[in-house]
Amino acid sequence: MSARAGIVVTGTEVLTGRVTDRNGPWLAERLLEIGVELAGTVIVADRPDDVLASLRHLAAQGCDLLITTGGLGPTEDDLTADVVGRYQRREMVLDEALESRIAEILRPLLRRWPDLDPDGVRAANRKQAVIPAGSTVLDPVGTAPGLVVPPPEGEDGPGVLVLPGPPRELQPMWEAAKATPAFRSAVARAVSYRQGMLRLFGIPESEIAETLRVARRRDVALERLEITTCLRRGEVEVVTRYEPADADAYEAWASVVRERHADTLFSEDGRLIDEQVADLLAEAEETIAVAESCTAGLLSARLTERPGSSGAVLGGFVVYSDEAKIKLVGVDPSLIETHGAVSGEVAAALADGARERVGADVGVGITGIAGPDGGTEAKPVGLVWFAVSHRDGRRLVRSVHLPGGRADIRDRSTTVAMHLVRRLLITDVAEGAHEGGVGLPAGEATRRA
C-alpha cells in the first residue's frame, strides 16, 4: 500500500469558475512522480468551515499528506494559514524573521509603484508572517511564504503542506517542500509506479473498450494494470499504471494495442504530437509557415509553445478575410470564386502561398467554418479543410467535420493540422504524391490523417 495525499484548493474565484485551477493538476503530476497516490482534490471557497471540513474529509480517506493551495495573500479573505493552524491545533504566532524577509521583498515593489501607501502595504503583508507555531517556513517566491505544518503536538496524523495560489510562486516551492522532514516522513510509504502512455489519433474512444475485451480473451493479465482512457484535444490517450513487477503484463497489453491500432497509434513514449512535429522538423532541418483562416493564429502559437521553436518557425499569416487570403498569401481569387473559401483548393493555395512567401520548407493552410454562424448544408459548421505542402512537391489535402462549439473546432483543428504535418514529414515522396489529391469526401479524413 502506497502513501496517499489529498489536495485542498481554496479560492472562491476558482470554485466559481472565474479562474482555472492549474495547481491541482500540477501537484497531481508531481505526486505521481514520487509514487504518492492522490486520493482526491477538493475545491472550496475562502470559507474557514469549508476548508476545515475538506481537510478532515481527506484525512478520513487515509491521507498521509494534505496540501492546500491559495488563501495566503494580503487581503482579508485569505485565511488558509489560520484554518490549518486550527486544524493542527497550533497557536498562531508572528514570525519576526519572516516579517523582515517579506519587508525586504516588498522594498522594490514599493519603488515600482511609488503611489502606494507604504504603511498599508506593510500591514497587509505583516498578516502573511503570522503562522502556526512549529511550522517549517518555505521561503517566499512572491510575498507569501509556504508552510509545512505538523500534526498536533504528540499526535499522529497527516502533515499539511500550505502553498500559495499563484502557480509561479507555488511551483518553485515544491522542491523546498519535498526536502522538509515532515514531508519526507509523510511519503515514506510511497511505492514507485510505472506509467505507460499510448496515444492514438483517428479512432473513437469506444474502440479501446473492444481492444480491452480482445486482450482479456487472450488472457492478458489486465487485473494487474490500472488502465484509463480519455479523449484529449481529439486524441485518445490510454494510460496504464503498474508496479514494476508487472511490466510483462503491460508489454502484453501494449502489444494488443499495437496490433489492433497500428495505423492510428502515434506515440508510445509519452511524446505529444507537438514534440514529434518539433523533432521531425529539427531532424530534417526544415522550416514551417502557416496560413490560417478559422484558427486565426492558434496553430502558429501552438508551434511556438516550446522554447527554441524559432529554429523551425519563421513566420506565418492570419488570413481571416477573403481579401487577406488574396493579398497576403497570393491565393488566386478565381479559386475562391469557383470552390469557395472553405475548400481543398484554397487550403492548398494557402499552404503553398505561406511556404513560398515566408521561404519555408513546409507550408500549412487551414480554412473552415468555426461557427456558430456561417454554416450551410453543403458546408456545415465544423467543416475544416487542411493542406500541408512541401517544397519538394509532396502535398496532403484533407477535410474533417469536427464536432463541438467554436472553441472546440478551432482547437481541434490545430490537432488535425499537427497530425497532417507529421504524416507529411514521415511519408516518402511516392506515398505523398499518391495521397495528394484534393477532394477527399468530408468526414472520411480524420481516419486517414
Place this chain on the structure above:
Amino acid sequence: MSARAGIVVTGTEVLTGRVTDRNGPWLAERLLEIGVELAGTVIVADRPDDVLASLRHLAAQGCDLLITTGGLGPTEDDLTADVVGRYQRREMVLDEALESRIAEILRPLLRRWPDLDPDGVRAANRKQAVIPAGSTVLDPVGTAPGLVVPPPEGEDGPGVLVLPGPPRELQPMWEAAKATPAFRSAVARAVSYRQGMLRLFGIPESEIAETLRVARRRDVALERLEITTCLRRGEVEVVTRYEPADADAYEAWASVVRERHADTLFSEDGRLIDEQVADLLAEAEETIAVAESCTAGLLSARLTERPGSSGAVLGGFVVYSDEAKIKLVGVDPSLIETHGAVSGEVAAALADGARERVGADVGVGITGIAGPDGGTEAKPVGLVWFAVSHRDGRRLVRSVHLPGGRADIRDRSTTVAMHLVRRLLITDVAEGAHEGGVGLPAGEATRRA
C-alpha cells in the same frame, strides 16, 4: 439560507492533471445563476469507494443537490451510474427504451467507422443503458444519458444529478436537468444573489486590501458583502456578492473603488477587455491587423475568439524571425540593426506595417523575449514591447517587464496589447499624440497602459 449544491468530478485523467476539468467551473457558474450556493467541488479517480466517499462528504456539508460528471462512457473504468445507484440504495436495471435510443444513436457512427465490430460497440454501449431504478433519464447528446437519481425510497436527502464528462454532452443536458422535479425540489430554497464585478488593470492585488481598509474607515457596510479579489490574466478582478436588499452597501463600496482607482478601473458591468475592444471596433466600424513576434498568433486568435469577429479582424502576421519582420511586414532592417528586434521602434514598425499591408484602421505590433533563453541584462526575459497605431496618426508605444514563465509571458502580453488597443480607441487625437513617444522606460508601462 440558500440551497447548496456539491459537485463530484470523476476521472483519473482529470485528477492526475492530464485533462483540464471544464465541467466543474461551468456548472459552478450555472448554479450561481440560479442562486444555488456551491459548497465545493471534489475531483476523484474512477474508484467506486472514492466517488462514494465524496458524495457522502458533500451531503454532510448540507448539500441539497449533488452533481456528478464523467464516468458514463462505454469502457469498464466508467462506474458512476453504478456508484450513484449504491449511494441512493437503488437497484441497477436495464432501461430497454434507453437501450434502443442508444442503438439508434450509434447507427451513423457504425457507418462512419465501417471497420468496427458492431457487436463490440453494442455491448460497450448497452452498459450505458443500465441505470438506478426510479431515475429520470436525460436524453443522450453523445451516447451517454444523464440521470437524476432521487434519494432512497421514503427517505429525505439530496438528489443526485449524473452528467456525462464531455463538456459538449454535459452542457446541453443542463436545461433538461433543471426542468426535472427532483432538481426543482432540491433548489427550492435558492436565494437570488446579485453579483458586482469590478475589473482593474495595472495595479497589484495588494492595493485592493488597502482600499478595503479605506472603505471600512468610511463605515461602508462591508459585512453585508462577500468580496473576493483575484488576479486573472494580469487583471485584478473584484467580485462582490450580496443579497438584493444590500444594494446600497455595494454601491458605497463600488464608489470607494471608483474614487481610488479611477485610472485603472476599466470594467464595472462584467464586460471583459475582449468584449470592450470588440465593441469599440464595431462602434467605430474600424478594422484591426496584428504583427506578432513572441506571441506568435495568440493575439490574433484572441481577437477572433468571439463569433462575428470577421467584421473587425481581416488578417495578420506571425513574424518570428527577423527576416519575416522585414519580408512580411516591411520593417526597415536598419531599425533592427540599430535598436534590436525587441524595441519600441520595431514594435512601431510592426504595427504600422501590419496596418498598411492588411489595409486596416488599427495596427498592433508585439515583440519581446518570452524565454526561457535569449534574455540579456539590458533586455531580460519578460521584456515585451507593444505598439498600437491608427491610420489617423495616433500611436501608443509601451514596454512592460512581465513575470512568469514562457506561457505566462505570452498570454499576459495579449492582455497588455488588448488594453493598449482599448486605450488608443478611447483616446482623442491630441492625447494620443502626446503619449505617442517611443522610449518609455521598461517597467513603468503597465501602469500607464
